[in-house]
Amino acid sequence: MKFDVMVDVRLRGGIADPAGATIERALPALGYDGVAGVTVGKTVRFAIEATDEAEATRRSEDLSASFLTNPVIEDATVMVTPADGPTGDHA
């Protein structure tokens, strides 16, 4: 089966986030008051072949922990969904 995977990578608390800080500082000048806690991370998307969703999740989490994130400075959430479309094999 084919699964779509989305990995949401975020900087851990206390890690410098210049992009988030800069966006937050710019907002009042644009008229957006009352916005706080802006953080900028990254999203990595890919498709993976696996026998079932549990295997797809396990392999994607392993890939995320060993390569897509640096655990010293980053956290990640892995979201796995059966692939849509005509070649999809899900029920």
Next chain:
Amino acid sequence: MATAVGVVVFPGTNCEMDAVAAVEGLGGDGRLLWHGDQDLTGVDAVIVPGGFAHGDYLRPGAIARFSPMMGAIARFAADGGSVVGICNGFQVLTEAGLLPGALQKNSGLKFLCQPTVLRVESSDSSLTRRAAVGSELLVPINHFEGNYTCDAETLARLRDEDRIILRYVDNPNGSVDDIAGVCNEGRNVVGLMPHPERACDELLGSADGAVLISSLLDAA
């Protein structure tokens, strides 16, 4: 025979010729090593130089650690070989697990390119054996992600084991405990954000980096 120092070149590395020039100016033999090769025959020491290995895509150093040369360097280091990572090379060595911690973005949120004063904290490493503890060296930095960070347990170990070999006198980037350079447990693998290879000639504004590069030539 001159000490042969291998200087690793990844796609995007840009400080390799500075490193070779510094090594050769101090009597060593600088040799470029392509990241896709894995032959360290005849190499006495390795420099992983600065730049943007693999474009710094994903994270600085994240992809470089999968280059075949990095496997050879890990084995070379495990056998006691001297390995120094400078700037992006330091980032590569932390991502490869050869050094602890990580380099996050500078606390002032700016790219920094300026001279810094470093204090030698330990002369027990492949990069500092010729340097006197307490001496101060004028060496430039040139980075955006040079803010060294690690968990509290790692920091305690680095302090207890005298593995913080260089500190900034006036911390420019927010690095924890003013750390500019650290070494591994074997003291043969060193990483630092400042560029000693760019401070090996008075013509460049400082020759203070020469004591560090000379130490590496000795250590090999």
